[in-house]
Amino acid sequence: MSDLPAALAFLGVQEPFEKASVAVLPVPYDLTTTYQPGARFGPRAILTASLDVELFDDELRWDPSRAGIHTLDPLEPIASGPEAMVGLIAGAVRGVFHAGKFPLLLGGDHSITIGALAAVHTDWENPWILHFDAHADLREEYQGTPFSHACVMARARESFECMQVGVRSWSEEEDAVLWERPERVLRVADVEGNLGTAAARLCEVLGDPVYVTVDLDCLDPAIMPATGTPEPGGLSWRALTYLLRVVAEQRHVVGFDVTELSPIPGLIAPDFLAARLAAKMIGYVFHPRPDRLSSSGGS
Numbered sequence: 176m177s178d179l180p181a182a183l184a185f186l187g188v189q190e191p192f193e194k195a196s197v198a199v200l201p202v203p204y205d206l207t208t209t210y211q212p213g214a215r216f217g218p219r220a221i222l223t224a225s226l227d228v229e230l231f232d233d234e235l236r237w238d239p240s241r242a243g244i245h246t247l248d249p250l251e252p253i254a255s256g257p258e259a260m261v262g263l264i265a266g267a268v269r270g271v272f273h274a275g276k277f278p279l280l281l282g283g284d285h286s287i288t289i290g291a292l293a294a295v296h297t298d299w300e301n302p303w304i305l306h307f308d309a310h311a312d313l314r315e316e317y318q319g320t321p322f323s324h325a326c327v328m329a330r331a332r333e334s335f336e337c338m339q340v341g342v343r344s345w346s347e348e349e350d351a352v353l354w355e356r357p358e359r360v361l362r363v364a365d366v367e368g369n370l371g372t373a374a375a376r377l378c379e380v381l382g383d384p385v386y387v388t389v390d391l392d393c394l395d396p397a398i399m400p401a402t403g404t405p406e407p408g409g410l411s412w413r414a415l416t417y418l419l420r421v422v423a424e425q426r427h428v429v430g431f432d433v434t435e436l437s438p439i440p441g442l443i444a445p446d447f448l449a450a451r452l453a454a455k456m457i458g459y460v461f462h463p464r465p466d467r468l469s470s471s472g473g474s
């Protein structure tokens with residue numbers, strides 16, 4: 176059984192499913208986490224923090240709950256193995272697509288994205304995957320399964336064109352694969368201090384439509400220590416949100432996930448960050464489009 180209280184709805188608003196544009200899907204699953212487990216508590220922490228997030232977005236000057244947000248019941252973890260979990264998540268995300276809505280998954284470890292991508296593959300034509308992560312996630316298999324959180328992008332590359340941002344940790348085996356197409360990789364140094372250039376590269380390389388997956392360890396552990404496998408030297412909040420906004424405004428984004436929050440008891444800032452990030456992405460995708468980005472972004 177999930178321990179997520181059913182009454183928790185993202186941002187404290189619960190639009191009837193039929194009327195909503197966004198379906199939030201909590202996936203409290205972390206059975207493929209390798210170092211520090213705890214991402215199973217991520218969805219509850221994000222939903223709880225979201226109740227106290229200011230609805231109005233200062234940057235957009237718009238309330239993302241106006242998009243209409245419905246939070247689905249959490250998907251109960253299947254202990255029999257990651258493959259069964261992939262199927263369960265894929266079915267749930269397909270249901271959201273078939274209802275004409277935007278899925279927003281709250282993880283859970285990053286392996287939940289493999290399930291979402293299975294649904295993206297059947298429901299969208301030639302989609303791109305935009306991946307924010309400290310890790311390349313290009314291992315063919317890990318700890319005996321090809322569905323580990325360390326294999327997300329290896330699976331994604333079998334079916335999709337992919338771009339990876341924020342990577343700073345990969346194995347020798349992954350190195351050659353990662354750099355097959357260097358224009359599809361943005362390291363932290365390519366982004367920080369060069370936001371305008373990085374955004375231009377995203378728009379040059381990425382096609383349409385796009386599914387965006389965020390492993391929160393893409394961020395610097397100074398602002399996001401609550402992950403199972405933190406890596407120093409990560410992205411800033413400003414860089415991540417700026418790039419997400421550019422992509423949301425320049426491309427057709429069809430789904431989004433926030434994964435790998437592993438809450439630290441007593442340290443609430445990471446929970447709020449994750450909740451705010453999800454709210455911002457809803458705003459970026461659904462707010463009435465301005466003619467151009469605000470002058471606060473870019474460099």
Ligand SMILES: [Mn+2]
Nearest residue numbers: 309310390392
């Ligand atoms: Mn990672």
